[in-house]
Amino acid sequence: MAKLTVNKHTLKPFGLDAKPVIEKYLAKLDVDISDYTFAANYIWLANSSGFYAIINKCFCLFVMTGGELTMLLPPLGKKKHVTEAMVRCFDIMNKNNSSRYYARIDYVQASMIEAFVQSTDEGESMFEMLEHYIVEKKLVDYVYEADNLIELRGNSYHTKRTEINKFIKSYADHRIEVLDSVKHHDEIMHLFNKWVSDRVKYMPKEEAELFLDGIHQERHAVKRMLKHYEELQLIGLVIYIDGELKGFTAGERISADTAAVIIEKTDFEVMGCAQFIFRAFSKMLKEHYGSTYINVGDDMGFENLRKVKMSYRPFKLVAKYTIYQK
Template sequence: MGSLTINKQKLKRFTMATKPIMEEYLSKIDVDLSDYTFAANYIWLANSSGFYAIINKCFCLFIMTGGELTMLLPPLGKKKHITKAIVKCFEVMNENNSSPYYSRIDYVQGSMLEEFLQNTDEAESMFEMLESYVIEKKLVDYVYEVNALIDLRGNSYHTKRTEINKFVKSYPDYVVEQLDSVKHKEEIIHLFDKWVSDRVKYMPKEEAEVFLEGIHQERHAVKQMLKHYEELCLIGLVIYINGELKGFTVGERINQNTATVIIEKTDFEIFGCAQFIFREFSKMLKEHYGVTYINVGDDMGFENLRKVKMSYRPFKLVPKYTIYQK
């Protein structure tokens, strides 16, 4: 699918060539959600489903799903331009969609909403906008202090330390390497497939059905990540045990103070591997980027994932909102 023209607004394909354009607009805003990077959006989008436009001096990212158009992020730009851009984006979505019900803006950071409301120049128009739209809280991103993840001090991290110590004792010949997208490609895909198979075995049937619906998209994301690893300026590591790749993880910088873990997978049968690779990657992210915080994304609504992420005692939870029309 090429570009689209909707309501006289041209939407261009979201491709690798969009990277410098989007990153120019991202540099103008202060957010620490894991969704606000080019790489995070590029690897998760199907090849023909992403579109963008510069609307009222804002970068606007759309996704086409089943013929319906939504936004993956709010318009990115200066505060004084946001409100009119939001209104225009809804006009574009409504013109395309079979019902206004489908039109929405996802992954809006709470602090951005607060800033819009506090903008005195836009106060009146923002009030009028809130009369026509509904803002609904969705998931939260889990953000940690990087030193806490490395040191794992105190009683609250006792279990993590125990798991890591058992891992090191059980697998003293482990080897950690920086991820190479060519060298490690096939082994990473193989581990991902094993991870999916193992995960489903221990899931309740109703949860497994929901889980499997997203697996095709996640497998595509892993392949996109490997294919464009260098271009996306990603960083990652892998871990070998007895010559077999048993874990991999990939991340990037969100802003000056925060890095993010985009994806992490380990073999369920290797006790303590997940805890060990997370600590080692935290060290790598701190050393490479000099960051203070690490964002590991949301829990996708899975209770078991929520428990795992809460067990690391997040420094803060960053809410994500969706904007709908009334």
């Protein structure tokens, strides 16, 4: 992918060589949102064009969609540099885009919004700048205490324990393996395609069309995840029943005390499989990273997914905002 030059700023392709660059900036931040990792962005940009630049001493990540530039993350850097970097980033987007209304900054953590508002740098403060910008709450990440997901104690987890116990009794021959991106590649893609087909069967036609639009991107993300699994430093599990792969999951570390589940897919026809592999992977994440908390990402606006994630009793919901221009 070629570099992109906009308003005298050179934006570099967001490839594997950007991993140590963005991680240097992320290491200085206190964030627990699942989107704030190299792997999360690199995987989901599999079917898009990502670009980055260091602007006002901040790492700035852009994505090009249909010729229009937006930002996947706010500028990553010290508080005193972020506000000016944001202004410059909007200027870059405006210079490239066909309309200034396409420009936006996604996945902004609440603490960063507060930092913008409380900016005391020389010149225009973010409080004054809010006259020119709109901050809109979008989705929330679901964060759980790892021990709760592993132990499933108390009445609130009774249903989860029952589902797991039924799974163990019904599929005594199940086995779990550490995910191997080469060994398990074809079986994972086969299960992913079956998962898509099963989901569509039970959806209203109008929902299915919307679902399939998004699933195209997710299929490319899974392929990229498997292709660069080692370089991305991910960990994962797969589960077999009667010698057939029926579930897979992968994740990574976000911060010193928080790990994230990037993706999880199981066969709908195997009752209790999703609950079983989720608990097993929660244990793996805690043991591998020493994580106290596990972030499973947002619900993408799907009500059914929201209900499932709420049923596990999240420790906290971490809001994510988008910044637009007025």
